[in-house]
Amino acid sequence: MQARGRRRGLLLFMPLGAWIAPPATQRPESRGNFLHRLLRGGIDSRALNGVHCPVLGFQGEMVRTSRRVGVVLFQLGGPDTLEAIEPFLYNLFCDPDIIDFPFARIGRKPLAKLISATRARKVQHHYATIGGGSPIRRFTERQAGALEAELGNLGLNARCFVAMRYWHPFTREAVEQLRDAECDEVVLLPLYPQYSSTTTGSSLNEWRRLFSDDIPVHQVERFFRHEMYLEAVVEKIEEALGRFTVPERAEIVFSAHSVPLAVIEKGDPYQREIEETVELLMRRGGWRNRHRLCYQSKVGASKWLQPSLRQTLHTMASERLREVCIVPVAFVSDHVETLGEIDHEARELAARLGFTQFEMSAGLNDSPTFIRGLGQIVLETLEVSSRRMLSLQTETDWVVAG
Numbered sequence: 001m002q003a004r005g006r007r008r009g010l011l012l013f014m015p016l017g018a019w020i021a022p023p024a025t026q027r028p029e030s031r032g033n034f035l036h037r038l039l040r041g042g043i044d045s046r047a048l049n050g051v052h053c054p055v056l057g058f059q060g061e062m063v064r065t066s067r068r069v070g071v072v073l074f075q076l077g078g079p080d081t082l083e084a085i086e087p088f089l090y091n092l093f094c095d096p097d098i099i100d101f102p103f104a105r106i107g108r109k110p111l112a113k114l115i116s117a118t119r120a121r122k123v124q125h126h127y128a129t130i131g132g133g134s135p136i137r138r139f140t141e142r143q144a145g146a147l148e149a150e151l152g153n154l155g156l157n158a159r160c161f162v163a164m165r166y167w168h169p170f171t172r173e174a175v176e177q178l179r180d181a182e183c184d185e186v187v188l189l190p191l192y193p194q195y196s197s198t199t200t201g202s203s204l205n206e207w208r209r210l211f212s213d214d215i216p217v218h219q220v221e222r223f224f225r226h227e228m229y230l231e232a233v234v235e236k237i238e239e240a241l242g243r244f245t246v247p248e249r250a251e252i253v254f255s256a257h258s259v260p261l262a263v264i265e266k267g268d269p270y271q272r273e274i275e276e277t278v279e280l281l282m283r284r285g286g287w288r289n290r291h292r293l294c295y296q297s298k299v300g301a302s303k304w305l306q307p308s309l310r311q312t313l314h315t316m317a318s319e320r321l322r323e324v325c326i327v328p329v330a331f332v333s334d335h336v337e338t339l340g341e342i343d344h345e346a347r348e349l350a351a352r353l354g355f356t357q358f359e360m361s362a363g364l365n366d367s368p369t370f371i372r373g374l375g376q377i378v379l380e381t382l383e384v385s386s387r388r389m390l391s392l393q394t395e396t397d398w399v400v401a402g
Contacts, residue, residue: 066157070183071378072174073144074190074203077164078134078335082127084167089116089123091166097202119299126340137164139333140191142366143374150375158378159183163207171206178211185216187378191332193224194273197266198259218385220377224277228373232364233329234285240325240361241287250323250357251290253312254278256330257337258295258304271305277329289325297337309346317353324350326360332370334363 079088093099093112101107127133144160151158159181163174178186188207190200200221211217223229241247256274264271278293294312298304307315309326316324326346328338343360350358364370 067184068182069151069156069158069378069382070178070181070186071144071147071151071158071160072163072178072186072188072207073140073147073160074163074165074171074188074192074200074207075136075140075333076199076203077167077170078136079127079167080133080137082124082132084133085124085127086116086120088167089119092116095165095202097197097205115300123336123340126336126345129344130336130339134335135339136333136335137162137168139335139363139365140164143191143333143371146366146371147374147378150371151378154375154379156379156382163203165203165206171203172210175207175210179213183215185382186218187381188217188219189374189378190220192330193222193229193332194256194270194277194330195222196259196263196270197268198263198270216385218381220381222273223373223377224273225280226373226377228369228376230280230284232367232370232373233281233327233361235367235369236361236364237281237285237287237325237327240327240359241289243359244323244325244357248288250325250359251292251316251321252282252287252325252327253309253316254281254291254293254327254329255296255309255342256293256305256328258298258306258308261303261305264305274330281327281329293329296341309342310349313346313350313353313355317355322354322356324355324358326358328361328363332364334365338363 076092077088079085090112093115094108096108099108099111140162144162148158148160151160159178161174161177161181162169163171165171188204190203192199192203195201204219204221237252241250241252244250254274254277259268259270275293278291282291292312294307294309295305296309298308313324326342328342331338338360347358347360
């Protein structure tokens with residue numbers, strides 16, 4: 001049996017019980033030892049017949065001396081020029097995970113064309129104020145490069161790729177790069193801390209439509225509870241609060257991207273996970289500031305999660321509050337929703353409403369704490385998947401032996 005084209009030689013598999021089942025008297029393996037064996041002990045070129053992998057259980061002659069893991073970072077993407085705004089929006093509104101209704105196959109594209117043309121005119125000034133295009137690709141590619149270096153420092157032979165849902169580099173471009181890199185397995189890492197069918201779900205659905213290669217694929221669906229992610233956000237909030245003369249006096253307003261109520265009513269967990277994220281951050285930060293949650297970036301006439309950021313600022317002004325710290329809580333990089341909608345449009349509105357100080361916590365971008373957190377998430381995902389594989393094969397071995 002010959003492996004995929006990039007390998008040479010015969011893979012001779014050991015009997016399952018010969019490497020999976022430990023002696024009855026052997027103590028359970030610690031997590032640290034397992035990771036060390038998984039990462040460092042993956043392949044030994046000095047072993048009999050050329051290669052021995054104690055974790056994956058094969059031996060034989062191979063070209064590469066360690067397994068290679070591809071890590072795909074997913075984002076929605078953004079137009080890189082003003083001319084790209086309308087086609088970007090058209091791609092977005094053509095997504096069946098975003099626009100779905102009876103006879104959608106017939107009406108989705110004409111509707112997407114209409115909405116994108118109208119919406120492009122409304123948001124063009126947002127992109128113009130931040131330099132004429134979205135920086136999300138630049139920030140995401142920096143995250144990918146930093147994560148690849150972090151995983152290398154941890155002993156993992158990894159290649160990181162960026163897959164944007166609605167603009168370049170598209171998911172199909174990431175698939176091609178992954179295949180060219182000859183990876184042995186893949187970790188899918190959507191950069192949306194909370195799960196929604198409109199973000200994580202859509203990105204993973206697109207991946208499945210384009211990739212069906214015969215290699216192990218592991219996926220991350222959410223990471224808003226991860227300690228390192230929470231710590232990275234707390235650091236950014238602390239930096240923003242530090243710009244106030246009396247930090248405890250500022251009200252913290254968490255702002256998340258809104259979604260249609262119809263999506264939530266179908267069982268989407270996004271709203272619950274956003275609310276839990278806010279609770280976890282306030283607990284971890286230990287701040288005594290008042291805080292509230294709002295939503296932004298509503299599109300169209302249907303009902304979306306409320307209150308909006310604009311409504312929230314008006315409400316605070318009516319309560320005679322004058323200092324506000326806005327925290328983008330559903331984003332991991334700066335882009336038009338943070339730099340345009342919050343730091344430009346909302347800042348101008350706050351000034352007109354009489355606020356004396358308006359601050360926004362910066363995006364995580366390539367924060368060292370956040371990158372370390374992503375590295376841990378990848379390793380933990382591989383560890384869990386490997387343990388499941390070992391458990392499954394152990395059960396199979398028992399069945400065969402029985």
